[in-house]
Amino acid sequence: MSDLHHISGVAALRDTVARIEAGRSGAPRRRAASGPPPVGLGDGALPLDAALGGGLRRGALHEVVAEDARDAAAAAGFALAAAGRCAGPAPLVWIVEDHAAAETGLPYRPGLAAHGIDPDRLILVRTGDGPATLWALEEALRLGAPAVLAELWSAKPYGLAPSRRLLLAAQNGRGAAILLHAGLAGRGAGLSSAAETRLAVAACPSPRLASAGSRVPIPGPPAVAVRVLKLRLGGEADLDRDRRHALVWNQHRRCFDAHALPVGVSAPAADGPRPARRSASVVAFGARAG
Numbered sequence: 622m623s624d625l626h627h628i629s630g631v632a633a634l635r636d637t638v639a640r641i642e643a644g645r646s647g648a649p650r651r652r653a654a655s656g657p658p659p660v661g662l663g664d665g666a667l668p669l670d671a672a673l674g675g676g677l678r679r680g681a682l683h684e685v686v687a688e689d690a691r692d693a694a695a696a697a698g699f700a701l702a703a704a705g706r707c708a709g710p711a712p713l714v715w716i717v718e719d720h721a722a723a724e725t726g727l728p729y730r731p732g733l734a735a736h737g738i739d740p741d742r743l744i745l746v747r748t749g750d751g752p753a754t755l756w757a758l759e760e761a762l763r764l765g766a767p768a769v770l771a772e773l774w775s776a777k778p779y780g781l782a783p784s785r786r787l788l789l790a791a792q793n794g795r796g797a798a799i800l801l802h803a804g805l806a807g808r809g810a811g812l813s814s815a816a817e818t819r820l821a822v823a824a825c826p827s828p829r830l831a832s833a834g835s836r837v838p839i840p841g842p843p844a845v846a847v848r849v850l851k852l853r854l855g856g857e858a859d860l861d862r863d864r865r866h867a868l869v870w871n872q873h874r875r876c877f878d879a880h881a882l883p884v885g886v887s888a889p890a891a892d893g894p895r896p897a898r899r900s901a902s903v904v905a906f907g908a909r910a911g
Contacts, residue, residue, distance in 0.1 A: 657678075657679045657680065657795065658675065659673065659674065659675035659676035659677055659678045659679075660676045660677050660678075660679065660706050660707045660709075660797065661675060661676035661706075661876075662676055662677070662703060662706060662868070662876065662877045663868075663876050663877045663878060663879070664874060664876045665878075667868075667877060667878070667879060668866055668879060669847055669849075669866040669868065669877070672849055672852075672860075672861075672864075672866070673818060673849065673852065674852070674854070677703060677706075677707055677797055677799075677818065678797070678817060678854075679707065679767070679791075679795055679796060679797045680791050680792045680794075680795045680796065680797070681788070681791055681792070681797065681798070681816075681817040681818075682784060682787050682788045682791050682798045682800065682814075682815065682816040682817055683703075683797065683798065683799050683800070683816060683817060683818045683819075683820070684799075684800050684801075684802060684809075684812070684814065684816045684818065684819040684820070684851075685699060685700040685703070685799060685800070685801045685802065685819075685820050685822060686801075686802040686805050686806065686808070686809035686812070686819065686820070686821055686822070686850075687803075687805075687806040687807070687821070687822055687823070688806070688807060688809075688821050688822060688823035688846075688848070689806055689807050689823065690806045690807065691824070692806065692822060692823045692824050693803065693806055694824070695822050695823060695824040695825075695843075695845050696801065696803075696806075696822040696823075696845075697772075697801060697803070698736070698843060698845070698870075699820075699822045699845050699847065699868075700770060700799055700801040700822075701715075701736050701738070701770060702736045702737060702870060702877070703799060704738075704768050704769075704770035704797070704799045705736050705737040705738040705768075705875070706737065706875070706876065707767070707768035707797035707799065708738070708742075708767050708768035708797075709767070709768075710739075710742075711742070711767040711768070712742045712743065712744050712766070712767070713738055713742065713743055713744065713767075713768050713769075713770065714744045714746060714761045714766045714768070714769040714770070715728070715743060715744070715745050715746065715769075715770045715771075716746045716748060716754055716757050716758055716761070716769065716770065716771040716772065717745065717746070717747055717748070717772055718747075718748050718749070718750065718751070718753075718754055718772060718774055719747055719748065719749055720774070721772060721774060721803070722747060727745070728740070728743060728745060735872050736870075737872070737875030737876075744766075746761070750775070750778075751773055751774065751775040751777065751778040751779070752778045754771055754772070754773055755771075755773070755778055755779065755783050755787070757771070758771040758787060758790075758798060758800070759786055759787055759790045760790075761796075762787065762790035762791045762793075762794045762796050762798055763790045763793060763794055764794065765794045765795070765796065766794065766796045767796050767797070768796060768797045768798075768799070769796060769797070769798050769799070770799045770801065771798070771799070771800050771801065772801045772803045773800055773801065773802055773803060773804065774803045774804040775804055776802070776804060776805055776812070779802075779814070780813065780814065781813060781814060781815060784814035784815040784816055785815040787800070787815075788815045788816070788817070800816070809821045809850050810850055810862075815853075816851065816853070817851075817852070817853045817854055818849065818851060818852055818853070819849075819850040819851035820847050820848065820849060820850065821847070821848040821850050822845050822846070822847050823845065823846045823847075823848075823865070824844075824845065824846075825844040825845050825846040825867055825868075825880060826844065827840045827841045827842055827843055827844040827869065828841035828842060828844065828869060828880070828881070829841055841869075842869050842870050842871065842872065843869070843870045844867065844868060844869040844870070844880050845867075845868050845870075846865040846866065846867050846868070847865065847866045847868060848862060848863070848864065848865055848866070849861075849862065849864075849866075850862055866879075867879065867880035868880055
């Protein structure tokens, strides 16, 4: 009987190993179904949402970084709109450092509304420096804030240990944490953290609208191009970090739509020799007034 038990145990072990190997070589891993469903950045079949496994998860830490210093406004606008999507009808906590508020101004009510955020349901937190920003973000998550947007201007206080604390706080409070690395433009690929996702955002030519009485078209809704640099629970091996998802913000539906204009193909310049990628940037993506 002992030999039969031994043979049966070896066969079961072989079956288990075979299933594990099949899982490694088969379809990409999917994120766990436990917890609240992810929040889609779009209302329909948005390719970026599909790449993220459905959208941005609550109970997780998400990072946003600009592709280039000139894309800082686009990254900030995208992060704010994404945070508004995660908050939904609940209050949104926005953490801003004092020096940034002094330079860019306080939130502008029409700008907030354009991003799908009710100005009366915004909780603005002012901090003195990076460590205070991370502390405020962690405490807001622990207190159960549904969504928190924090701007971090220095990478010195950030790393694996602080990001791990933020992740645990988000998991315990079941809120979505969106950390905008305002001081790391162009350096998102080299960042090491426990965040679930990291998105690199660049300005993108917006759809053009017909002008009233002029042949020169005017810029339409704000648009961005987004790359997924990190997807911790979505199958890193199959992640295409070079793919740019072109998105346009739909103010009326308060979501992102797929942008019809291919990213990387410059539109004809209407008023000068400057590349259309910069001349048609996301100037409407602004929720502050100096």
